[in-house]
Amino acid sequence: MKLVKPLSYALVLFIFGFAQAQAPDFSRVVEEVKDSVVVISTEVESRGRTARGPSGSGFVIDKDGYILTNRHVIHGVEKIFVQLVNKKVYPAKLLGEDEGTDIALLQIDAKHLKAVKIGDVERLKVGSWVLAYGAPFGLEHTVTAGIVSAKGRSLGSEQYVPFIQTDAAVNRGNSGGPLFNHKGEVVGINSQIFSMTGGNMGLAFAIPMDLAMDVSEQLRKNGKVKRGFLGVGYEEVDYEKAKAFGVEEVKGALINAVAPESPAAAGGLKVGDIVVRVNDTEIISASELPFVIGRVRPGTDVEMGVLRDGKLIELEVTVGERSSNDIASTQxxxxxxxxxxxxxxxxxxxxxxxxxxxxxxxxxxxxxxxxxxxxxxxxxxxxxxxxxxxxxxxxxxxxxxxxxxxxxxxxxxxxxxxxxxxxxxxxxxx
The missing domain is CATH 2.30.42.10 (PDZ domain)
Known part of the structure; x- marks a missing residue:
């Protein structure tokens, strides 16, 4: 028994030393990307006076002054300001905001800015090192590192975002800032944390960059996002439900409601169907269904693989458009x-x-x-x-x-x- 503590201590030192040795040096990445990260401040009207509003982070996606951030950083404010790394401050114009993904697109009157490089989210692996860059609690240009804890996370009302989960230290003020891979490419927008205290607990969530760029392009062109709509309720398939519905694999989205006169109803979807594929995309978890359908352009026909009475059938459904009135927020x-x-x-x-x-x-x-x-x-x-x-x-x-x-x-x-x-x-x- 006397050997347990020394051996355990030695093992801890070995593991810690190994982990430290494997951690990447992000100093080069920070030097390369710092000119692309911005600090966002706002002003609001309060009782007839101008007051300081929410603040956060953002980053340049185009040399002509286009900047991405989170919608919740700028929503409902009177004025928006963007501060570059050289301390120059510019008033910003709001080009569009999307509540479904919590993304906002800004533009400032500045040219020849350094834009970030966009990374391939599909190649980002669980366990990969990432760098969060932002201004937590107003501390400008703060960087923290961690690993990708999971991909494709579903978080309550943000049903159109398959979040990247990371254990990098992210706090208030990081919102809207970039999440970089080890190459210095942006793979996500730091958006949310799960916390019982309001501070970092190692559970941070970022919007994948492929989705963010799709949304930003629509905001730039139209000022809003058109999103696919089926008109169904759904739930996860567990072992007992799979057995009850006569299917062998525990996967897919089990349809538990179909809205009357909806695209789903017109396409032949029924309560009790299990959607396992949309076009070439396999639906493993029910939470993936709104991710996939939401990114389909309204009016587009999709081929759906559906398990019904234990057999796989094919349905063609014309995806509708989700009304902007479906989500109405309050402050x-x-x-x-x-x-x-x-x-x-x-x-x-x-x-x-x-x-x-x-x-x-x-x-x-x-x-x-x-x-x-x-x-x-x-x-x-x-x-x-x-x-x-x-x-x-x-x-x-x-x-x-x-x-x-x-x-x-x-x-x-x-x-x-x-x-x-x-x-x-x-x-x-x-």
Whole structure:
């Protein structure tokens, strides 16, 4: 037993030394890309006065002043400013923003800027080293390194983004900044973190660059994004469901709702079908279906491989266009009794996808009682303080009637996990 501790200690030192030896030197990459990364600041109107708004990061994708960032960094502000590495500050024009992917495209009146090089996301492997570049907490041009923890992550309401997950230290202010590979090529836009404290916990998520460039091109041309639409609800296929539906492999998207007069209904999709392929793209997980369909141009015919009654059939479906009215956002509530949430209306499509009849969708969770109660992005709020929530107006009304101090119940439906009551603790309840 006396040998366990020394041997364990030696093993730890060996592993640590090996890991350190394998970590890449990003100094060359930083030197090459620093001129392409920018700091974004904003101004908002507050009670008739100009106040400092949200801040974040961004990067140059075209030498003529085109810059990508996150929508949540600039949404709803009065003015946007971009600071280059040489400290020059330019007012920025918002060319377009897309809530479905949380991407915004800006332009500044500057020429001959150094644009980033775009990497191949398909060649990015889990375990690869990456570099996050940004301005966390206002600390300009901060770099942190980590590895790709996973690819194709689905995060609640961001259903059109197959996120890259990384353990690089990312915090508030990194939003909109680039995620580089070891070659100095951008592979993603740092967008979200999962945190119980509001700070880094080694769970950061980036928007893949192939998707970001597709969105930015549409924003540059049209100022908005046209997105494919089927009109179905879906869920994962597990072992028991595969057995019940008479299929051998545990994969695909199980259709649990088809909206009347939708493209899916017109194409012959039925409840109980399992979609396993769209054109040449195999659907392994149900969360991949909106990724794939969302990137199809409306009006395009797609070939769908569907398992029905245990047999593979082929369907041709003409993809529709998702209405911009399907997602309507509110600003984070700041009235007395605010619980730290940004919520959006549920469209009929969202209700079908989540298999619920009413509620509002949690778009973003901030520091406050809701976060402490365990509410997550993607949850659906159906009742607050014994008041049913059918709309944003209902939500705002319930918020206005919350006590300053005390405990209130909130009914939360979590896709795939059912509904349950959580307790919000308001004010000093000790």
């Amino acid at each position: 984070p509530n700041s009235a007395t009794g605010g619980i730290g949430l940004e919520v959006v209306e549920l469209s009929e499509q969202m209700k079908a996808e989540a298999n619920v009849n009413y509620g509002v969708l949690v778009r973003r969770v901030m520091s406050g009682p809701a976060q402490e109660a365990g509410i997550r992005q993607g949850d659906i709020l159906q009742m607050l303080n014994q008041q049913t929530i059918n709309s944003l107006d209902d939500y705002q009304s319930a918020l206005a009637q919350l006590p300053d101090v005390g405990s209130v119940a909130i009914l939360v439906a979590r896709p795939g996990a059912g509904a349950r009551f959580l307790v919000l603790k308001l004010g000093d309840t000790d």
